[in-house]
Structure formats: structure tokens, C-alpha cells
Amino acid sequence: MYDNPDGVMIGLEVHVQLNKLKTKVFCGCSTDYHNDPPNSHVCPVCLGLPGSLPVINKKAVEAAIKIGLALNCKVEEHTQFYRKNYYYPDLPKGFQITQYDFPISSSGYINIEGEDGELRVGITRAHMEEDPGRLVHEGTIDKSKYTLIDYNRSGMALIEIVSDPDMRSPKEARRYLDKLRNIVEYLDIFDGDLEGALRVDANISIMGGQRAEIKNISSHKGAERALLFEIVRQKNVLRRGGVVVQETRHFDEAREITISMRSKEEAHDYRYFPEPDLVPLKISGWAPAIKSTLPELPDARRMRFVEQYGITDDHAKALTSELKLAIFYEDVAKKVDPKMAAVWVCDVLKGELNYRDLTVDAFKKEHMQMIIELLVSKKITEDSAIDIIRTLLDKGGSPDEVVKEKGLMKVEGDIVATAAEEAIKENLQAVADYRAGKEKALNSLVGAVMKKTKGRADARTAREMLLEKLW
Amino acid sequence: MATINELRERIHADSSEEIVAEYLERIEKSKLNAFITVSKESALLQARKIDSEGHDGPLAGIPIAIKDNISTKGILTTCASKILTGYVPPYDAHVIEKLKAAGAIIIGKTNMDEFAMGSSTETSFYGPTLNPWGTDRVPGGSSGGSAAAVAGGEAPLALGSDTGGSVRCPASFCGVVGLKPTYGVISRYGLISYANSLEQIGPFGSCVRDAATLFDVIAGHDPRDSTSVNKEEDYSLALKNDVKGLKIGIPQEYFGEGTDKNVETSLRDAINTFEGLGATTIDVKMPNTKYALSAYYIIAMSEASSNLARFDGMRYGLRVEDSDWHTTFSQVRAAGFGDEVKRRILLGTYALSAGYHDKYYLKALKIRTLIKQDFEKAFVNVDVLIAPTMPYPAFKIGEKIDDPISLFLSDVDTVPVNLAGVPSISVPCGFSNGLPIGMQVIGKHFDEAAILRAAFAFEENTDFHTRQPEGS
Numbered sequence: 001m002y003d004n005p006d007g008v009m010i011g012l013e014v015h016v017q018l019n020k021l022k023t024k025v026f027c028g029c030s031t032d033y034h035n036d037p038p039n040s041h042v043c044p045v046c047l048g049l050p051g052s053l054p055v056i057n058k059k060a061v062e063a064a065i066k067i068g069l070a071l072n073c074k075v076e077e078h079t080q081f082y083r084k085n086y087y088y089p090d091l092p093k094g095f096q097i098t099q100y101d102f103p104i105s106s107s108g109y110i111n112i113e114g115e116d117g118e119l120r121v122g123i124t125r126a127h128m129e130e131d132p133g134r135l136v137h138e139g140t141i142d143k144s145k146y147t148l149i150d151y152n153r154s155g156m157a158l159i160e161i162v163s164d165p166d167m168r169s170p171k172e173a174r175r176y177l178d179k180l181r182n183i184v185e186y187l188d189i190f191d192g193d194l195e196g197a198l199r200v201d202a203n204i205s206i207m208g209g210q211r212a213e214i215k216n217i218s219s220h221k222g223a224e225r226a227l228l229f230e231i232v233r234q235k236n237v238l239r240r241g242g243v244v245v246q247e248t249r250h251f252d253e254a255r256e257i258t259i260s261m262r263s264k265e266e267a268h269d270y271r272y273f274p275e276p277d278l279v280p281l282k283i284s285g286w287a288p289a290i291k292s293t294l295p296e297l298p299d300a301r302r303m304r305f306v307e308q309y310g311i312t313d314d315h316a317k318a319l320t321s322e323l324k325l326a327i328f329y330e331d332v333a334k335k336v337d338p339k340m341a342a343v344w345v346c347d348v349l350k351g352e353l354n355y356r357d358l359t360v361d362a363f364k365k366e367h368m369q370m371i372i373e374l375l376v377s378k379k380i381t382e383d384s385a386i387d388i389i390r391t392l393l394d395k396g397g398s399p400d401e402v403v404k405e406k407g408l409m410k411v412e413g414d415i416v417a418t419a420a421e422e423a424i425k426e427n428l429q430a431v432a433d434y435r436a437g438k439e440k441a442l443n444s445l446v447g448a449v450m451k452k453t454k455g456r457a458d459a460r461t462a463r464e465m466l467l468e469k470l471w
Numbered sequence: 472m473a474t475i476n477e478l479r480e481r482i483h484a485d486s487s488e489e490i491v492a493e494y495l496e497r498i499e500k501s502k503l504n505a506f507i508t509v510s511k512e513s514a515l516l517q518a519r520k521i522d523s524e525g526h527d528g529p530l531a532g533i534p535i536a537i538k539d540n541i542s543t544k545g546i547l548t549t550c551a552s553k554i555l556t557g558y559v560p561p562y563d564a565h566v567i568e569k570l571k572a573a574g575a576i577i578i579g580k581t582n583m584d585e586f587a588m589g590s591s592t593e594t595s596f597y598g599p600t601l602n603p604w605g606t607d608r609v610p611g612g613s614s615g616g617s618a619a620a621v622a623g624g625e626a627p628l629a630l631g632s633d634t635g636g637s638v639r640c641p642a643s644f645c646g647v648v649g650l651k652p653t654y655g656v657i658s659r660y661g662l663i664s665y666a667n668s669l670e671q672i673g674p675f676g677s678c679v680r681d682a683a684t685l686f687d688v689i690a691g692h693d694p695r696d697s698t699s700v701n702k703e704e705d706y707s708l709a710l711k712n713d714v715k716g717l718k719i720g721i722p723q724e725y726f727g728e729g730t731d732k733n734v735e736t737s738l739r740d741a742i743n744t745f746e747g748l749g750a751t752t753i754d755v756k757m758p759n760t761k762y763a764l765s766a767y768y769i770i771a772m773s774e775a776s777s778n779l780a781r782f783d784g785m786r787y788g789l790r791v792e793d794s795d796w797h798t799t800f801s802q803v804r805a806a807g808f809g810d811e812v813k814r815r816i817l818l819g820t821y822a823l824s825a826g827y828h829d830k831y832y833l834k835a836l837k838i839r840t841l842i843k844q845d846f847e848k849a850f851v852n853v854d855v856l857i858a859p860t861m862p863y864p865a866f867k868i869g870e871k872i873d874d875p876i877s878l879f880l881s882d883v884d885t886v887p888v889n890l891a892g893v894p895s896i897s898v899p900c901g902f903s904n905g906l907p908i909g910m911q912v913i914g915k916h917f918d919e920a921a922i923l924r925a926a927f928a929f930e931e932n933t934d935f936h937t938r939q940p941e942g943s
Contacts, residue, residue: 048558049560050550052661053659092781094781149785218879271824276668277698
């Protein structure tokens with residue numbers, strides 16, 4: 001049982017950009033702008049030119065429903081858009097089209113790994129809105145002589161996912177973000193690797209006090225850092241006898257601190273009212289049809305992996321925590337022993353990828369299959385297999401080539417036997433120690449065999465042969 | 472004032488270029504200030520093209536004036552506001568695309584109340600438009616330039632927009648025909664919004680047939696406007712001189728205090744005319760009419776406060792450079808908007824603010840529902856309603872401009888129609904001391920056919936529409 005000593009309550013607002021849709025949310029502009037010049041994917045609608053009108057992108061509504069269903073939300077039968085009125089140079093209409101009353105989905109949950117086992121985090125609502133443009137500064141924001149505005153991003157479909165304040169530590173917040181990202185990636189509506197794909201605002205309070213809202217968080221790690229800082233800051237305020245005030249704070253990513261932006265009194269009055277240019281949307285009947293097309297989600301896939309492949313739950317969890325990894329594993333597992341595949345993908349390959357900051361795209365599933373086949377047929381040792389994986393990641397090539405170049409093919413049994421005999425003859429002290437009851441002395445004999453065979457002997461085989469000969 | 476049919480014959484006999492040149496000359500010589508921009512070169516070029524290549528569209532070679540809040544690609548579009556100084560839209564409104572396809576020739580952009588906020592065309596940054604029937608009088612508003620252009624013979628046809636009476640009021644004051652269609656029948660794509668949930672683009676003509684012909688051209692579904700409906704109809708078929716058995720409702724609330732005696736007399740005469748033609752008239756009650764003005768202004772100003780937020784000098788229009796974006800936005804808006812626009816933005820912002828939202832905005836929406844129900848109940852028993860368009864004929868320039876409440880009150884008979892979203896047409900039905908009086912015929916949702924037919928029959932049996940102001 002986690003006792004949450006500081007009474008931390010964290011709720012997150014996550015903006016997910018539907019960057020896999022072909023067009024923006026209210027116009028026909030292409031979303032494929034990431035490699036194009038600024039302001040090249042714009043039209044009267046996403047520039048907010050006088051007289052232009054928004055028209056809802058049906059695919060964006062479908063994606064929003066998918067997210068709602070994946071987050072176990074209730075999907076509304078009618079939904080409506082509202083205007084959120086505020087001024088900012090990146091907002092070409094002087095208001096953002098978003099949702100207020102009647103959001104498309106609400107009252108859901110996801111399960112994450114909490115401080116003390118599984119934790120259910122409530123989803124307050126997941127609603128649709130449009131992305132503003134992007135401000136670009138020369139150098140840093142405070143030193144730049146001017147601001148440039150790129151409206152390519154303006155009008156991109158966003159889903160804002162608001163959680164209940166159920167998380168009790170920055171670590172839980174980070175795990176929530178990891179899980180959320182994982183789920184939306186499974187839905188094939190979002191590419192988390194693109195700029196601005198996922199943005200976070202975090203609300204945090206301690207000891208039942210007022211909450212601070214932290215804006216401008218752009219990574220999961222950043223969220224954890226910002227929240228860690230904020231807990232320390234709020235504790236210090238309390239320690240000095242002060243009161244934590246409700247305010248909006250800005251996360252300075254470089255310095256890993258939060259800075260006060262505005263107090264509750266200075267909070268915007270957004271003057272929400274129904275968007276008159278978009279009629280209320282009747283979506284009753286959409287959800288069941290979409291539900292039937294929903295892909296298998298991480299939790300379901302994890303359970304299936306355990307059942308279907310007989311692998312451990314830890315392995316299944318790690319493998320399904322990333323869609324690409326799950327697909328990679330399953331492709332490998334279809335060709336070789338699935339349990340072995342789980343060990344090698346999860347315990348070895350994943351670690352080597354993380355060490356090199358690579359994704360599983362950097363490794364060919366055929367190569368993984370070949371390596372496991374070599375292991376199963378006892379043609380290489382486990383040490384050699386690791387060596388092959390590292391070499392492939394660092395230098396490329398194929399497993400066959402690496403085996404040939406490095407001479408990793410496992411040596412024959414009689415060579416091991418000869419090496420064992422030699423090792424016994426050359427290490428009489430170790431033999432004596434072993435016979436005197438020092439089990440560990442056997443290890444130095446195994447080491448000697450490995451040295452003689454240049455690591456190509458299987459350690460277990462070497463050990464068995466030594467035991468046989470020492471009997 | 473020439474009709475479309477007369478112009479077609481003349482274009483056939485002479486040329487479109489000659490017709491266009493004549494209208495351009497009249498505009499040039501005019502003192503009415505009906506136009507903000509005259510697109511002389513492109514109009515003549517277009518006319519020559521139609522003369523040489525031929526065109527079988529219903530408005531081939533016929534000039535038309537466009538209210539300056541409708542986007543015209545390549546032609547300055549200002550909403551009669553300083554804040555849109557130099558703004559040339561890169562795209563055509565849906566109605567402009569339709570007009571071009573029909574062969575119409577855009578001769579210019581007409582004056583209006585700034586951002587369509589007004590009933591007199593006096594709030595324009597480009598100065599007031601004068602009424603052709605008396606140049607000391609306002610032409611009505613906010614589409615005053617369009618109505619004055621048609622009445623003054625400066626354009627045979629014009630487009631306006633009607634948010635709370637902005638087509639019908641100037642049609643009434645200038646003695647021409649103006650139609651406010653059912654909400655959703657004409658795409659608003661390209662109409663610069665004042666109050667989106669209330670407004671429709673509407674046609675002006677010198678007679679019902681011309682207004683109907685223009686309406687036919689611009690009506691129809693547009694996927695770029697979510698509020699546009701898919702309904703195709705040939706409105707010229709409605710033009711029959713036959714109102715036998717037509718049931719006409721007379722809403723008593725529209726003849727209330729403040730209605731000019733001559734206006735009331737003209738309306739009573741019109742009712743007699745209809746009865747003489749075989750229609751029956753019934754008094755109907757619309758008890759919530761008295762709340763319409765308050766509800767209308769709260770909704771319109773609330774929407775306007777948001778719609779006009781985009782004018783910040785960042786991308787187009789007036790620019791005032793300052794130290795930071797905050798100050799720049801404020802300076803642009805302080806310098807760019809006129810007093811009436813500022814008043815409405817402030818009131819609308821107030822009405823939507825936390826703490827007042829329920830008291831004003833939500834309450835106004837509830838009243839709107841009640842007004843709609845008034846119309847639905849009335850239309851159970853009658854086919855159309857007849858009422859004065861304006862409670863009085865055109866007032867003097869400057870008479871009400873410093874008294875905004877009085878100016879708001881003049882919209883009392885027109886705004887319920889916009890709140891309900893029903894169609895209404897204003898036709899000339901009399902004169903008071905040489906100034907035209909307008910009658911509106913209001914119909915059920917999407918029943919433009921009924922009001923066009925009633926208006927057409929009335930016109931066929933009266934001669935008010937044939938009178939012309941001196942000098943035009």
C-alpha cells in the first residue's frame with residue numbers, strides 16, 4: 001500500500017495531434033507539412049480569413065470516437081463545438097474551436113502500473129479541438145528580435161484527454177503518459193515521433209492545497225521533471241508557513257524549473273459559446289460500428305501473449321508497451337520458439353536498442369529469427385548471440401556474415417572434451433579444491449575451457465564434460 | 472430602373488459592354504456614395520469577353536453590385552471598416568462563384584454600415600450613402616449601398632446581407648424589392664460574419680421577378696457551409712398572379728406603438744388589395760415579439776464580439792506597429808474599428824462573460840426558441856404573414872446616429888424573422904411624403920415560393936414598384 005506521504009494529487013491534460021489523418025480538422029489542407037516550408041499548407045479556413053467557414057472532418061470525429069472507446073469512455077450521441085475566445089498571434093480567428101458542454105466522450109479510465117500495483121486512472125473527458133499555428137523565434141524567445149508565425153499546424157485535429165486527479169507521484173504521471181501514448185499509437189491515428197505530436201499540461205496539488213497548472217511540457221520525461229520540481233516547490237512554500245496559490249506556471253525545460261505565469265485572478269475568461277458555424281453533430285450509431293473495427297489494445301494483447309505464447313506477464317507487458325515492438329515480437333514468435341523469442345527480444349534486444357537510443361525499426365525481424373534458430377540448433381552460444389546482435393546494430397550486415405567473420409560457429413563436442421582434459425591437467429590446484437568440496441573451483445575450470453575454445457564452446461556443455469571427467 | 476428582361480434584350484441588340492459602361496457612368500456621376508469600390512476595368516473586360524464569346528447563363532452580361540462584406544477574389548473587400556484597409560481576398564464567396572458562372576458582371580462593392588452593424592449606412596468608414604428618394608435621408612441599412620444603387624439606377628441587381636433586417640430595411644427605405652431567404656438556403660461561405668446564426672445573403676431587384684431570378688442563381692447547397700441545406704427549387708415557377716385562397720396572417724404586434732400612420736394606412740390598403748384578389752386575412756397573435764429586439768441584440772453582439780476577434784492586424788488589413796503583440800492588437804483595433812462596432816463588441820463581450828452569460832446570452836437563446844414557436848403556431852393557420860418592414864419611412868441623415876437605442880428600435884419588425892430563420896421579402900406598398908413604404912411578406916421555413924408568389928401578385932396589381940426617384 002502506497003501511503004503518499006505528501007498528499008500529491010496529479011491530473012493531466014494531454015493534447016494528442018491526429019497527425020495520421022490526411023487532412024486538417026476543419027478544412028481540406030494536407031497534414032503532411034513536416035518537411036515543407038512554413039505556411040505552405042494553408043487555406044482561407046485554417047488562416048481564419050474573413051468569410052471562411054469550418055466544416056468538420058468526418059475522419060477526425062471517427063478517430064475521436066476510437067480514442068474515447070479505447071479509453072473506456074462513454075461516447076455521446078450528440079456532440080457540439082464551442083468557441084474558446086482569447087487573443088494570441090498563433091490563433092488566426094481570435095478563438096479556438098473546441099468542445100465544452102457535450103464533449104464527444106467522457107467518464108472513462110485506463111489502468112497503469114502504480115506505486116503499489118495496478119492503478120486505475122479516471123478519464124474525465126476526451127474532446128476534439130483545433131491546433132493553433134506555431135510561433136518561431138530566432139534563437140531564444142527572450143532574445144529574438146521578431147516572431148515568425150507558421151500556420152501549417154493551424155487547424156490540425158487535436159484530442160484533449162483530461163484525466164481525473166488520480167496520480168500520486170511524478171512516476172505514476174509518467175507511466176500514465178507512456179500508457180496513453182501507447183494506446184493512441186495502437187489506434188493508428190497518431191505518430192508520436194513527429195514534432196508537437198503530444199503535449200502535456202499538468203495539474204498538481206499537495207496536502208489538499210490549491211493546485212498549480214504547469215504548461216508547456218513536451219515530453220514524458222519533462223512531465224516527470226516538472227512535477228518533481230513542483231512538489232519540492234510547494235513543500236517549501238508550506239514549510240515556510242506559506243500557502244500554495246492557484247496559478248498557471250510555465251515549465252522551463254532547459255532549467256527544469258516551473259515559473260509563475262498568471263494567478264487565478266488573472267485567469268482568462270474564455271467566454272465559451274456554441275460555434276454557430278458548426279451544427280450539433282448527431283453521432284448516435286457511430287460508436288458500435290467503430291468499436292467493431294477497433295484494433296486489439298495493449299492490455300488485451302498482453303493477456304493474449306501470455307495465453308497464446310506461454311510467456312511471462314512481465315515479458316508480455318514489456319513487449320506490448322510499444323506497438324512496433326509487439327508486432328516485431330509476434331512476427332518472430334510465429335517462426336521460432338515464442339518463449340525464447342520473448343527472452344531474446346525483451347531481455348536482450350530491447351536493452352541493446354535502449355542503450356543506443358534506437359527503435360526496433362533498426363533491427364530486422366528475419367535476423368532475430370535466424371539468431372534464435374542458430375541458438376536452438378546449438379550452432380552458436382548465448383554469448384555469441386549477444387555479440388551478433390551488438391555487431392548488427394553497430395555495423396550492420398547479416399547474422400551469417402557476423403558468424404563467419406568472427407568465427408562464432410560453436411565448436412564440436414570432442415574439441416570441448418579435449419579442452420576439458422587439458423584444463424584438468426593444467427589446473428591441478430583447482431581440481432584439488434573442487435574435490436575438497438569447493439564448488440566454485442569448477443568455475444575456473446569452465447573458464448579455462450572457454451579460453452581454450454575462444455568462447456565458442458557452450459558453457460553448460462563444458463561444465464557437464466568437466467564433471468564427467470572429474471567424477 | 473431596367474429589369475433583367477429589358478437588359479437581356481438590350482444586350483442582344485447592343486452589347487453587354489455598352490450596358491456596363493452606362494451603369495459605370497451613372498455611378499461615376501452619382502452623389503449617392505452607394506459604392507466603396509467600382510471595379511471598372513474588370514467589369515468592362517468581363518463584358519467584352521461575354522460579348523465576344525457568348526454566354527448562356529441566366530445573368531449573362533448583366534451588371535450586379537455586391538455588398539462589401541462579401542468576399543470577391545482580387546477586389547478590395549472592406550466591410551466599410553478602416554480595419555480592412557487594403558484587404559483583397561484571395562478567394563470568391565460561394566455566391567460570387569455562382570454569379571460568375573451565371574455570366575453576371577460585378578461592377579463594384581457597395582457601401583454599408585461598418586461590419587453590417589446599423590440600420591442607416593451611416594456608420595461606414597467611407598461616409599454615409601444617400602437615399603435616392605431624398606438625399607437628406609438615409610437609405611436604410613446595413614445594405615444601404617446595394618438598395619440605393621438599385622433604386623438610383625446604378626445597378627439593376629445587387630446582393631446584400633440580412634442579419635436583423637439589413638436587406639429588407641434598405642429595400643423598404645429605397646422602394647425596391649429585397650429578399651431575406653430561409654436560414655441555410657444560401658451558402659454563407661465568403662460572407663464576412665457579423666452574427667452567423669442569424670444572417671443570410673439576400674438579393675435586391677427593382678421587381679419581384681428580378682429578385683427571384685437572382686435568388687435562383689445564388690441559392691443551393693454548398694459543402695463549405697455546414698449550415699447550408701440541400702434543397703433545389705426553381706423559384707421562377709412560383710411567380711403567378713394568383714392568391715386565391717391564400718391565407719394571410721396579420722400579426723397585431725407589428726402594428727404597435729411607434730408605427731407611422733401612413734405606414735399603417737398603406738399596409739391596410741395592401742391587405743384590402745389581397746382580399747380583393749381572393750386571399751383571406753386573419754389576425755394572428757405573436758406574443759413574444761416584444762422580447763425579440765433584446766434577444767436579437769444580445770445574440771448578434773455576442774457572436775460579433777467573437778467573429779471580429781480575428782481583426783488583429785497580424786495577417787491583413789490595418790497594421791499599427793508597436794512594441795509587443797498585446798499592444799499591437801489593441802492599437803490596431805482602437806484605430807481600425809468605428810464607435811458602433813466597438814460598442815457592439817464591448818456589449819457582446821459583456822454578455823458572454825462569466826457571471827453574465829446565463830443572465831443574458833442563455834436567456835436570449837430561450838427567447839429565440841419562444842419566437843420560433845410564435846411563428847410555428849401562426850403558420851398552423853396561415854400561409855404567409857404580412858407586416859410593415861419598417862415602422863416608418865426613411866429618416867433623416869444624422870437624426871438617430873447619436874441615439875443608438877432609437878436606432879436599435881427601428882429594427883423591431885425585422886429581427887423576429889432572423890431569430891426564427893424564416894424567409895421574408897420586402898416590396899414597395901406605398902409612399903409617405905414622397906418616401907417609399909415597404910411591406911414584408913413572411914413565410915414558413917423553406918417556403919420562399921409562397922412569399923414570392925404573394926409579392927408577385929401584389930406587384931402585378933399595384934404600381935408602387937414602377938415609380939422612380941427623380942433624376943435616376
